[in-house]
Amino acid sequence: MRKLIQACLLAALPAMGWASGGAELPSFKADLSNRAALQRGARTFVNYCVSCHSAEFMLYTRMAQDLGLTPEQVLANMVFNGGDINQTMRVAMAKEDGAAWFGKAPPDLSLAARSRSPEWLYGYLRSFYLDPARPFGVNNTVFPDVAMPHVLVDLQGTQTLHEGHLKAGSPGSLTPGEYDAMIRDLVNFMVYLGEPAKLVRYGLGVKVMLFLLVFAGLAYMVKREYWRDVH
Structure with a gap:
């Protein structure tokens, strides 16, 4: 609690004194x-x-x-x-x-x-x-x-x-x-x-994308094999 x-x-910090004075902010990418x-x-x-x-x-x-x-x-x-x-x-x-x-x-x-x-x-x-x-x-x-x-x-x-x-x-x-x-x-x-959990998510996201790419390749190969038998 x-x-x-x-x-x-x-x-609530912005309301407690972290307010910007209206200055133009620079760009930043983490x-x-x-x-x-x-x-x-x-x-x-x-x-x-x-x-x-x-x-x-x-x-x-x-x-x-x-x-x-x-x-x-x-x-x-x-x-x-x-x-x-x-x-x-x-x-x-x-x-x-x-x-x-x-x-x-x-x-x-x-x-x-x-x-x-x-x-x-x-x-x-x-x-x-x-x-x-x-x-x-x-x-x-x-x-x-x-x-x-x-x-x-x-x-x-x-x-x-x-x-x-x-x-x-x-x-x-x-x-x-x-x-x-x-x-x-x-x-x-x-x-x-x-x-801090962003680091875990980023690492997990890469693994998931690699898995999906491999799975998509296998699914495509199965599809080709299936339709070859049909035709």
Whole structure:
């Protein structure tokens, strides 16, 4: 029951402050067949997101199995809160502290790609700009007046907003192309995070299609043999 209630609350996130500011969203197509991209996205997620956001619907053991990682790799490189690999992606920060620091507790990200969309996340993570009027000195064209600081600024660099358009400011440690690729991998992982069963369905779908092709070939051969006897 507790998980069901959490899922319902997460589905209501758009009404609770995840609203878009009307900015045009870029195109994005998830590729859950790219295991390497999912692994890179998982690395970025645990290093930059789980410090504030939880993903309480995802077990580390399930992620390791789905992404082709060993339990030892996950435990050594992805579990940072002193827990074990059999736990979900919980955040160490108390919700009360998050609410005090950011105005509201950072939401769980298990269903973020489903409650919004991959395009929204992809656009949001690339659209922070300098705004001295905001508490953390940044704003976002996709999510105006966002309470979240730009945690990836050292990688992306800064941006400024001029007449509705984002302009590059000081550079980060990644080139624009490298940063864009990193965000694509991150959002790709968050799409997987929202529905891990997709990987199972995709694998099963390929097997079913192969079976149907073989069955169709056998059925055609039987048909030819049958009608040859009739004629």
